[in-house]
Amino acid sequence: MPVHDVIEIIRGDRRALEEYIYSIYDRIERLEKTLRGFITIRKREDVLEEAVRANMEEKPLAGIPIAVKDNISTMGIRTTCASAILENYVPPYDATVIARLRSAGAVIIGKTNMDEFAMGSTTETSHFGPSRNPWDPDRVPGGSSGGSAVVVSSYMAPAALGSDTGGSVRNPAAYTATFGYKPTYGVLSRYGLIAYASSLDQIGLITRDALDTALLLEHMAGEDPMDPTSVDLKVSGLYRRLRDIGAGRSHLSARLVIVREMWEGVEENVAREVMRAIDRLSSSGYTFEETSIPEIRYALPAYYIIAFAEASSNLARYGIPIYGLKINPENMGWEDYYSEVRSRGFGREVKRRIMLGSYILSAGYYEQYYIKALKVRRVLRDRLLPILRRGYIASPTMPIKPPRLGEAIEDPLRLYAMDIETVVPNLIGAPAVNIPAGFVDSLPVGLQLIGAPMSDQDLLEVSRSVEDIIGISNTTPKTG
Amino acid sequence: MDRGVMIGLEIHLQVNTVKTKMFCRCSSDYRSALPNTNICPVCLGLPGSLPVPNKAVIRKAIMLAIALGSRVVDRIVFVRKHYFYPDLPKGYQISQHRGPGMAPIAVGGGLEIEGEGEPRIIRIRRLGIEEDPARITYPYGDPLKSPYSLIDYNRSGVPLIEVVTEPDIRSSREARVFLDKLLTLADHLGITNPDLEGAFRVDVNISLENQERVEVKNIGSIRDIEKAINYEIARQRGIVAGGGKIKRETRHWDPLRGATFVSRHKEYEEEYRYFPDPDLPPIAVSAEVVKEIEDGMPELPWHMAERYVREYSLSRYAARVLVSRRALAELFERTVKIYGDPDKVADLLINDFLGVVNSRGGNFQLVRATPESIAKLLSLMDKGVISIKIAKMILKRVVIGGEDPEEIVAREGLLVISSDKELEELAEKVIRENPKAVEDARRNPKAINYLVGQVMKLTRGRADPQKISEIIRRKIGLER
Numbered sequence: 001m002p003v004h005d006v007i008e009i010i011r012g013d014r015r016a017l018e019e020y021i022y023s024i025y026d027r028i029e030r031l032e033k034t035l036r037g038f039i040t041i042r043k044r045e046d047v048l049e050e051a052v053r054a055n056m057e058e059k060p061l062a063g064i065p066i067a068v069k070d071n072i073s074t075m076g077i078r079t080t081c082a083s084a085i086l087e088n089y090v091p092p093y094d095a096t097v098i099a100r101l102r103s104a105g106a107v108i109i110g111k112t113n114m115d116e117f118a119m120g121s122t123t124e125t126s127h128f129g130p131s132r133n134p135w136d137p138d139r140v141p142g143g144s145s146g147g148s149a150v151v152v153s154s155y156m157a158p159a160a161l162g163s164d165t166g167g168s169v170r171n172p173a174a175y176t177a178t179f180g181y182k183p184t185y186g187v188l189s190r191y192g193l194i195a196y197a198s199s200l201d202q203i204g205l206i207t208r209d210a211l212d213t214a215l216l217l218e219h220m221a222g223e224d225p226m227d228p229t230s231v232d233l234k235v236s237g238l239y240r241r242l243r244d245i246g247a248g249r250s251h252l253s254a255r256l257v258i259v260r261e262m263w264e265g266v267e268e269n270v271a272r273e274v275m276r277a278i279d280r281l282s283s284s285g286y287t288f289e290e291t292s293i294p295e296i297r298y299a300l301p302a303y304y305i306i307a308f309a310e311a312s313s314n315l316a317r318y319g320i321p322i323y324g325l326k327i328n329p330e331n332m333g334w335e336d337y338y339s340e341v342r343s344r345g346f347g348r349e350v351k352r353r354i355m356l357g358s359y360i361l362s363a364g365y366y367e368q369y370y371i372k373a374l375k376v377r378r379v380l381r382d383r384l385l386p387i388l389r390r391g392y393i394a395s396p397t398m399p400i401k402p403p404r405l406g407e408a409i410e411d412p413l414r415l416y417a418m419d420i421e422t423v424v425p426n427l428i429g430a431p432a433v434n435i436p437a438g439f440v441d442s443l444p445v446g447l448q449l450i451g452a453p454m455s456d457q458d459l460l461e462v463s464r465s466v467e468d469i470i471g472i473s474n475t476t477p478k479t480g
Numbered sequence: 481m482d483r484g485v486m487i488g489l490e491i492h493l494q495v496n497t498v499k500t501k502m503f504c505r506c507s508s509d510y511r512s513a514l515p516n517t518n519i520c521p522v523c524l525g526l527p528g529s530l531p532v533p534n535k536a537v538i539r540k541a542i543m544l545a546i547a548l549g550s551r552v553v554d555r556i557v558f559v560r561k562h563y564f565y566p567d568l569p570k571g572y573q574i575s576q577h578r579g580p581g582m583a584p585i586a587v588g589g590g591l592e593i594e595g596e597g598e599p600r601i602i603r604i605r606r607l608g609i610e611e612d613p614a615r616i617t618y619p620y621g622d623p624l625k626s627p628y629s630l631i632d633y634n635r636s637g638v639p640l641i642e643v644v645t646e647p648d649i650r651s652s653r654e655a656r657v658f659l660d661k662l663l664t665l666a667d668h669l670g671i672t673n674p675d676l677e678g679a680f681r682v683d684v685n686i687s688l689e690n691q692e693r694v695e696v697k698n699i700g701s702i703r704d705i706e707k708a709i710n711y712e713i714a715r716q717r718g719i720v721a722g723g724g725k726i727k728r729e730t731r732h733w734d735p736l737r738g739a740t741f742v743s744r745h746k747e748y749e750e751e752y753r754y755f756p757d758p759d760l761p762p763i764a765v766s767a768e769v770v771k772e773i774e775d776g777m778p779e780l781p782w783h784m785a786e787r788y789v790r791e792y793s794l795s796r797y798a799a800r801v802l803v804s805r806r807a808l809a810e811l812f813e814r815t816v817k818i819y820g821d822p823d824k825v826a827d828l829l830i831n832d833f834l835g836v837v838n839s840r841g842g843n844f845q846l847v848r849a850t851p852e853s854i855a856k857l858l859s860l861m862d863k864g865v866i867s868i869k870i871a872k873m874i875l876k877r878v879v880i881g882g883e884d885p886e887e888i889v890a891r892e893g894l895l896v897i898s899s900d901k902e903l904e905e906l907a908e909k910v911i912r913e914n915p916k917a918v919e920d921a922r923r924n925p926k927a928i929n930y931l932v933g934q935v936m937k938l939t940r941g942r943a944d945p946q947k948i949s950e951i952i953r954r955k956i957g958l959e960r
Contacts, residue, residue, distance in 0.1 A: 073528040086527070093521050095528060194527040199758035227530050229761055310758055313560050316571025317525045331627050338564050361562075361753035370755060371580050 002208040002474065003064055003158045004215050004239075010055065011062045017055050021048050024065060024109065028156045035141075036131045037150035039070045040078050041110040050107045059105020061219060066101060067157035069148050070111040071118055072203065073192035074098055077108060081194050082126035083116045085345025089323040095192020096224045097161065097203055104219035109157050112147030116347045117315065118168055118196040120144050121418045124409045125349040132405070133175060134477035135443055139402040142172035148206045149176040153477055159207045159216060165196045166303050167397075167422020169204035170434040174397035174446025177436040177475055179463070181205045181213045184453045185429035186231035189224035197310035198229075200303070200426040209473045210433070210463035214242045217460075231454070238457055245464045252465040253285035255391030256449075261296040262395040262421055273445045274396040277437040277470050284469045289391070293383050295376070296424065302376035303423035304416060305360055305369050312357025318345060352412065381428040388430060388452035392462060395421050397434040397446035421448055431456045433463050436472050485713055486693075487655055488605075488647035490683040491662060492640045493544075493672045494612065495537050501637035502611045503531030503574060510615065510634035511677060523637035525569030530759050533558070537639040538763065540671045541585050541609050542773050544641060547665055547780055548604050550589030552770050556763040557582050558609075561752045566631055567613035576608030576642075577754045584608035591665075593657045602658050603646040612638035635678075641671065647685060647693075652709035655684070659702050660804070661781075668781045668806045675845045686712045688720060692728035696740050699733050708733040711740055784809060792822035801830050807844045808834075814851035819858050828858060832872060836879045848882025857885040865889065869941040900951075903935070903943060907951045910934045918956050928952060 001009075010017040025044045032038060051063030068074060071081045073091035075098075080086045094102065102108075115125040123146025124130040133141040134154040141150045145162030149172030152160050162169040164182035173180025181204050188203040195201060203220075205213045218239055223232035245252065256278060263271055282288055319338040321329050325345050329337045346354070360369045387393065399420055408415045425432035430453050437447035449466070451459035467473040501508045504522035521529035538556065545552050559582050560572040576584040589604040614636040618626040643662065649655050663680065666672040672679050681700050686709060687693035694712060699705045711733075716726050731740040756762075779787075781803040788799035803809045808829065815825045833849070840846050857878055860866045866874075866889055877883045910931055911918055917934075920927040928949060935948045 071528075073526075079527075081527070089527070091521075091526065091528070093526075190528075191530050192528040195759075197758075226532065228532055229530075229759065309755065313562060313572060313753070313755065316562055316564070317527070317569060319564060319571060320525075320566050320569055323527075329628065334564070334566055358753060361755050362751060363753075366753075366755065367580050374581065 001155075001158065003212040004243075006158055007062050007064055007215075010064070012055070012058070014052055014055060017051055017063055018048065021051055021065060024156065024158075027154065031134075031154050031156060034132060034137055035134055035150050035154055035156075036129060037112055037147045037154070037156055038067070038110045039080055039082060039113050039126075039128050039147070042077065042108065047107050047109050054105035054107060057105070059103075061101070061105035064106050064159075065109035065157055066106045066216075067110055067112050067148055067151045067160035068098065068108050069114055069145050069160070069162045071114060071163055071194040071196075072098060072161055073194065074108055074111065077111060079111065079194070080127070081117045082114045082128055083345065083347065083350070084127045085318045085325060085341065086323060087127070088326070091192070093192065095203075096189035096226060097220045098192060100220050100222075101216070106216075106219070110151075112145070112151055112160060112162075114147055115144035115168075116350050117194070117311070118144040118163055118165055119311065119349050119353050120409070121167070121171055121415055122403065122408055123147060123172070124405065125347055127347060130405055133402050133443075135176065136402070139404050139443070140175070140408070142175035142398070142402060144168040144172075145204070145206060146172045149173055149178055149180070152176070152206050152208065153178050155476075159205065159212055162204050162206050163193055163196075164202050164204040164422075164426065165200045165307060166419045166426050169206060170397050170422050170432060170446070170448060171418070173206050173434040174436075174448075175402040175444060177444035177446075177472070177477070178434075179205075179207050179209050179213060179436070179467070179473065180397075180434035180446075181207075181210075181217075181460070181463075182425060182432050183217075183221070184231065184233065184431045184456050185426075186227075186229050187221050187233045187431070187456060189227040189230045191224055191226040195310075195314040197307040198314060199310060200307060202426070209467055210435075210460050211239065211242050214239045214460050214464075217456075233454060233456060235457065238460065241457075242461055242464045245461055245468070252462055253287070254462045256281065256286055256288040256394040257387055257391045258288060258290045259296060259387075259393055259395065260290060260292045261294065262393070262424075265417075265420065266396050266399040267401065269440045270396050270399065270401060270445050273438040273440050274447050277447050278394055281466060281469055287391075288394070291387065293387075295379050295383055298376045299380060299424050299427055300416065300420050302373040302380075303419070303427055305373035306377070306427075308353045308357035309360045309370050309373075310357070312354045312361060315346075315350070315354055318342065349412075377427050380424065384424070384428055384430070385452065388450065388455075392459065393424075393450040395448050395450075396437075397421055397448040401440055401443045401445070425450050429453050431459050433459060435463055435466050435470065436475070437470060438472065484689040485650055486647035486687050486689075487649035487651075487709060488685040489643075489645045489649065489655065489658070490685070491643045491645075491659070492610075492612075492681045493643065493662075493666050494676070494679050495540055495639040495641060495671055496673050496676050496679060497670050498534065498536050498540070498639060500534060502534050502537055502609070502639035503637055506637065508638045510632065510638060513634050515630070515632040515634060518634045519636070523569070524633055525571075525636075531558075531574060531757070533760060533763065534639060537609060537641075538585070539773055540669065541607065541641050542765070542770060543669050543777055544643070544666065544671060545586035545589065545607050546770070546774050546777065547669060548586075548589040548591060548607065548643075550586035550604055550607055552586045552765060553583045554765055555583070556585055556765060558757045558760040559754050560757050561610075561754055563752060565613070566629065567616050567636070569614065569633065569636060573611060573613060574757055574760070575610035578606060579754060581756050582754060591658060591661055593654060593661060596653075600648070600654075602648045602654075605644045605646050607644070608642045610640050610642055612636070612640050647687070652706040652713075655709055656702050656706050659705065664781050664804050668778055668784075668803075668809075670778070670806075673845075674805075675843045684708060684712075686716070688713075688716050688726065691716065691720065691726040694726060694728070695730045696733050697730055697743065704733055704735050707735075707738060708740055711738065715740070781806075781809075788822075792816065792826070794822060794826055798826045798830060801834070802826060805844055807847065811847075811849070811851060811854065815854045815858075818851055819855035821858075824858055825854070828854065832875055833879055836876050840880065846880055849879045850882075853878050853882075853884055860885055860889060867941060867944060869936075873941065903939075903948060904951055904955075906935050906938050907931075907948065907955055910938070911952070911955055921952075921956060922958065925958065928958075
């Protein structure tokens with residue numbers, strides 16, 4: 001059941017709330033062994049107590065449980081980034097989005113699995129082991145917010161927070177037939193989001209549909225004095241506006257833009273299924289145009305250069321003994337201590353990215369790689385913004401079906417290539433969504449829509465209308 | 481002065497006049513607080529925390545740039561400077577740098593110093609803002625002898641302004657004159673209170689003609705800087721004279737042994753992996769803002785000195801001494817307003833007041849004297865109520881103790897004894913009790929001073945020695 005329905009049932013009704021939370025924990029009991037969506041699950045009694053209190057205090061979110069990706073700081077709840085180096089780290093503060101959700105009456109049910117430090121596209125680089133796709137447990141759920149997508153698609157939580165640096169929310173949403181939303185850069189405060197690549201990172205939402213995202217967004221968005229990169233997007237009334245769209249009520253018709261280069265290298269049956277969804281939209285009054293942006297081919301390398309460079313810097317902090325591994329620094333030189341902690345604490349993929357990033361930022365290469373990547377980023381923005389003012393760029397969210405466990409992770413280049421569709425919005429700071437579009441071999445396939453920066457409200461309204469036309473949102477996977 | 485010597489300074493001025501840290505709102509007082517009490521997720525570099533720049537520090541840095549005639553950038557970019565050291569909780573220091581996509585807050589400018597002979601301009605290369613690292617304490621002094629080190633993060637994030645000169649300085653004396661002038665400027669602009677421990681630290685670059693340069697890091701007092709420069713010049717000369725070459729290296733100054741030593745820590749020069757901090761969007765500085773800051777600037781010390789010469793007809797020397805500290809200049813001007821006679825005020829402040837302050841390490845924080853109390857002291861002397869001797873005696877109590885001179889005099893009966901009768905009685909007593917000294921005085925008129933001294937002692941300094949001398953001469957028949 002989506003959040004907006006659950007809230008109607010539990011609001012002011014303690015019995016219904018208790019029943020709902022019990023049912024959630026029953027599902028966790030039954031499914032979590034196989035799916036491994038969570039790293040930390042809070043005790044049912046604690047969640048229940050907080051939920052009942054929020055409900056009695058008539059908070060707008062009425063005690064609804066929310067799952068949170070394990071790279072978003074939660075005061076008093078272990079936050080590991082799926083890394084050994086933070087295995088025992090309990091943040092002394094709440095991320096801004098968490099503080100806002102809590103004060104609106106949401107309750108954190110647990111912390112979800114992810115690729116270590118969000119570095120990966122399959123949730124397989126987690127120190128705690130991979131999550132599995134509810135639609136086929138032999139396959140990955142995508143990543144890096146794989147756990148969040150798993151728990152939402154299998155009803156272990158009604159909604160989840162993820163983070164999206166190059167597709168980490170949209171990718172697992174596409175692979176689990178859920179709605180994934182990456183806001184315009186700055187719409188959700190990054191304060192408390194453990195950084196991977198600061199200029200690309202955005203907190204995002206994985207929900208059952210666009211309406212739920214609108215509902216939660218209203219309680220999370222807004223400028224944050226703790227995050228100088230945050231922006232002020234006014235979102236009040238968004239939920240109400242979305243509610244009046246679709247389901248036999250009004251329909252929007254927007255213009256969709258097909259960028260040819262974004263369909264190159266897409267698995268044929270995936271492309272066909274997404275195109276089928278777009279055809280249905282066009283027969284419901286959506287218009288579309290085709291265009292070519294050759295520079296899109298540079299997006300992936302530029303993305304990885306920027307992401308690795310920033311990651312190598314952001315992860316430099318893990319080494320001082322205030323968190324991290326239990327290694328006694330006494331009688332150890334600093335350099336030995338740092339080496340020991342970092343060699344033992346970081347996984348392979350993280351080390352690979354730190355090393356590449358350090359190389360990129362080192363004297364002599366900084367200009368050759370980093371500065372050049374920033375130029376690509378500017379060119380892409382200049383090319384794409386005029387197009388995004390005309391319409392929404394539509395593409396498959398993922399170029400391939402969800403890989404089997406172990407299939408993609410062995411070859412880093414293949415792993416990185418999975419992000420080809422999703423990195424563009426992060427590079428230009430634009431909002432983007434994944435909308436369930438269909439199935440290929442009984443596996444979910446997603447449609448990605450990219451909007452102009454700060455057009456998040458319109459994008460969500462269109463998403464609501466698209467969901468309504470395609471009509472497969474809120475489907476239940478077979479493991480459920 | 482030596483033409484073959486080139487010295488450049490990197491001065492880190494602590495902005496200890498601003499109450500909060502550079503990138504968070506923690507108190508920047510690390511001197512009196514218990515270790516690790518003024519800390520938060522930001523200055524501890526906890527995962528997910530984000531820096532928020534302190535605008536007050538930026539304004540002060542712009543002020544200093546204007547005073548030095550430097551060119552202020554139109555976009556302030558903060559960069560990350562990476563190195564692993566436990567005093568750096570993020571693994572990088574937020575700083576400023578010159579390079580592609582990066583620029584310090586100001587470049588160019590200079591400061592004129594009175595050299596030996598013609599005044600010379602020491603050119604400024606750049607001026608930047610950065611954060612102070614945490615403070616490390618080694619329990620056995622030496623890091624190699626200590627099994628552990630203690631880190632106080634109260635200092636982490638304290639704002640610093642870095643001023644880098646061109647290698648225009650030729651001698652230790654010039655270095656001192658330059659630093660004195662810069663510190664005076666920082667004091668007047670309300671940037672750095674030089675009385676506080678750790679108010680500034682200097683890295684000194686010294687090279688001989690056609691030789692590599694040697695950097696002596698982290699010297700905290702002007703005396704030590706002078707000594708280190710002299711030591712290095714002699715050391716390097718010795719090597720060159722012996723046919724050797726100077727190695728490019730980093731050394732540190734050991735004040736106890738009075739020598740520089742090669743630093744044990746490896747220097748990762750040029751490998752700081754500088755890049756613009758993606759958490760801090762560039763801050764635009766418009767010409768209007770610079771103008772507004774300039775208009776709000778206090779009078780510069782060298783302008784103030786010129787005005788003293790002009791308005792108060794003081795000597796250049798007196799004017800320069802009075803403006804050497806803002807507190808002293810203020811005391812001077814306010815005392816003149818009450819008392820008049822700038823010459824007398826200047827004389828008292830320079831000769832007597834400063835003597836007291838300098839006997840306490842030149843620390844103006846200990847000064848409790850007010851313009852009123854200084855003015856009263858001067859009037860008491862003018863009216864002949866107290867003698868100069870008494871004035872000097874009670875000066876310390878007025879300056880450091882903050883006592884009111886009129887009250888001291890009234891309470892302790894220090895008024896000048898002007899009654900001749902009383903003085904004559906005392907003189908007679910002394911003559912009676914010192915027949916041998918009287919004999920001496922009759923033979924040798926200079927020996928009379930002993931008798932005068934004895935009378936003065938009886939009056940506890942409350943009389944005019946000249947007058948006593950006259951009385952005694954008369955009484956023992958030297959004069960009529």
